[in-house]
Amino acid sequence: MDSKRHFVLVHGAGGGAWCWYKVATQLKSVGHRVTALDLGSTGMELTGPDTILTIHDFARPLTELMASLPQDEKVILVGHSYGGFCISLAMERFPEKVKVAVYVSAFMPRPKIPPALLLQELFRESKLEALMNENYTFDHNLDRGMGDDYMAEKLYQNCPPEDLELARMLPRPVKMFMEDLANESFLTEERFGSVERVFVVCGDDRALGVEFQRRMIDRSPPKAVKLIAEADHAAMLSKPHELCQCLEDIAKNYC
Template identity: 45%
Template sequence: MSSEKMIFIFMLLLSLISSGNCSDKKHYVLVHGAGHGAWSWYKVKPLLESAGHRVTAVDLAASGINMKKIEDVDTFSQYNKPLLQLLATIPSNKKVILVGHSLGGLNIAHAMEKFPLKVLVGVFLGAFVPDTQHRPSYVLEKYNERTPPAAWGDTVFDSTGNKTTMLFGPQILANKLYQLSPVEDLELAKALVRRSSLFVENLSKQKNFSKQRYGSVPRVYIVCAKDLAIPLEYQSWMIQNAGFNDVLKIKGADHMAMNSKPEEVFDSLHNISTKYA
């Protein structure tokens, strides 16, 4: 082979790597939990991008910098509209890795039901997980049954229209969600967390997610071992109840694993992308 051809091939390979067209580069879509926003992924997003992946962190309705007010969001579908709009723009020959944290597990499940052919794998990071045997509200109702009112601490609940809204107070943020996260992340949350809802009332009226759509997409659960908001035993129950292709575990991770253990979250997501390539 001539030196000119060798140089051309070398330059072509460099071009492919720099443009992110190699087969191991994936598109991650990161979905936050209740009260939070795309900002909660600020540590994990650049780690994935530095590995060459494309990353989109979504602000759901009335979350982050989304301009809607929770009072004007009546249904879970309206709350999830930004994620569904994003997936609608994904070409039919492309697939994304959906990552849902906390309540975001229900958001990605809803998206998997709507766009099963556009999702390579659904990743539930310390998240609520619906099954296909019960209404989408089932895991939230079971969670509420086992959680005494005192466990919500200084969370402020209110009735707005057809739903119950909630706003995490500084004490529950510090003691149940961010207890192992850097204090800077706790302060960020105190400044940015917004009033939200679990939309239990609306989800209780929706049809079950189907085996043919939501149930057909590979699912991976990442256990947060030191989570006090969704305790380990409840994460384990949901895993058994819903069934998963793989289960990973991050030791020492509180509920906000992307803050307390960002590199471990990155490693888990990067390994998932390799396995489900």
């Protein structure tokens, strides 16, 4: 069991712990411990969305988990999409409790650079500038570019239809917390920068395109880069076996 690790899986905007069900099952089947979290007011987390006012509120389930870990326990943090901001917060607060951080087609911010710039860059390129006002929703009744068509064509296009249907049945309001992410002191080299990072590129991601992913990598090179060529944005659903293999390799080589 010395080779078995504790993976903490952190979803992105509009998701929940549910989106990791395939990956969690496979990792557990080979003996790893897995914690898949619902962030604030997502999935089964019952906090009302009106009470989630800052990114720290949103990430609180993760930071509470990290604070509860024994001093001698280290985890592999895995963040997807917007969850990259949340694992970065956890790395800043608890660098001594993180073996390695894995960004799965996730926003990977840099110390002393406002993380909001990444969102603004992506929204401009995607012609989704309206989302910069901080709030959007996957609610099917609001046509702001993030409804059923966007989910089917940009987020889950390579997933089995039942996974797309599941995502459609579990929409939750989302905030971008642009004001919080505009803070230059969000991360430091001394703490966040002390944690090893690995980036998993999703090669058929139409939400965070490959060029955008590669630019984040070039600006702040991680310890290693892995590619899942045919993964869409939701790699944990479209290519769960390949993602699990990446995570197994990371656990063996970087822990």
